[in-house]
Structures are given as C-alpha cells and as structure tokens.
Amino acid sequence: MTAPHAPAAPSGPTLGASLGNLLRAAAGYAATRASGRVGKVVGRLEGVAEDVTEEVEEIADGVTEPQGAVGTAVTQGVEAAVSGGNPVLAGLKGAWQGLDGKLKVAIVLGLVLLLLLAPVVLVLLLLALLVAGVVAAVRSATR
Structure with missing residues (x-):
C-alpha cells in the first residue's frame, strides 16, 4: 500500500498577500491621481491670486496720496493689517505724520x-x- 499524497504547497503568493498587494497598488494609484489634481487646482488658485494682486496694485496706483491725519492713519493702518503688522500702532504713526x-x-x-x-x-x-x-x-x- 502506498501512503496517500499530501496536497502540494502552493508555489506562488497566497490569496491574502495578492489582495494586499492589489490594495496597496490601488491606494498608490489613487494618491498619485489625487495629488495631480490637487496640483492643478493649486496652480489655478495661484494664478487667480496673482491676477487679483495685480488688479489691487493697479487700483492702488491710481489712488491719490492720502491727505491729512485721518487719511494717512487709515492708509498706514490698512497697509499694516494686510502685511500682518499692528494696525493700531501704524494708524497712530500715520496720524502723527499727517498732523x-x-x-x-x-x-x-x-x-x-x-x-x-x-x-x-x-x-x-x-x-x-x-x-x-x-x-x-x-x-x-x-x-
């Protein structure tokens, strides 16, 4: 009598390992596609921001210089607020310069x-x- 043969061990990767590899590949593909799309959106937003900045600069160039203490205070206060500075101190300095x-x-x-x-x-x-x-x-x- 011969002994029964045991089932042969699979020579390739298992089903679980194959599904894991497939999942990692799909996630990588999705991340690559998403980053490409995000890059396009960011590029468009940067273009819009540059256009708006140019428009504001053109408008600001057309405005005459402020006159008096109030005009100087407001102008310097707004400039400081936009640039991240302290608008109150800038406004006080502007008011003093305009006096x-x-x-x-x-x-x-x-x-x-x-x-x-x-x-x-x-x-x-x-x-x-x-x-x-x-x-x-x-x-x-x-x-």
Whole structure:
C-alpha cells in the first residue's frame, strides 16, 4: 500500500498577500491621481491670486496720496493689517505724520505740561484724603 499524497504547497503568493498587494497598488494609484489634481487646482488658485494682486496694485496706483491725519492713519493702518503688522500702532504713526507742525507742537507742549502738573495733582489728592481722614477722626472723637 502506498501512503496517500499530501496536497502540494502552493508555489506562488497566497490569496491574502495578492489582495494586499492589489490594495496597496490601488491606494498608490489613487494618491498619485489625487495629488495631480490637487496640483492643478493649486496652480489655478495661484494664478487667480496673482491676477487679483495685480488688479489691487493697479487700483492702488491710481489712488491719490492720502491727505491729512485721518487719511494717512487709515492708509498706514490698512497697509499694516494686510502685511500682518499692528494696525493700531501704524494708524497712530500715520496720524502723527499727517498732523500739521503747529498742532504737533501744541500736543507736545500739552504732554509736557501734563507731566509737570501730574505730581501737583497727586499731592492735592493726597492732601484731600488726609483732610478727609482728620475730619472723620474728629467727628468720631466728638460723638
């Protein structure tokens, strides 16, 4: 009697390995196609952005220079906001640049006067608190 023959081992890859390879190939193909399409969309968007930038620059070139403190403040504030800077500080600088020389002198003199008189006001407030404390002490002592 001869022994029964065992089934022969498959010589090629198994079904699971073949399906895994097929899945990886399909995913790679899909990723390649998707990245190509995304690249095309990004290219189109870059073109649109360049066109819009050129249009805005042409419009900005046609606008006259701002006049006065308000116009300069607004212009510099918007420029700072667009470029990522601080629009408040840029607006203040623009307002200062747009002011008349006499008005700048008056503002500086007012600030100097404020700095000189601030200690006097502080002393007067402390004196008023001291008087109020003395009055309160006298009233509580006489009751």
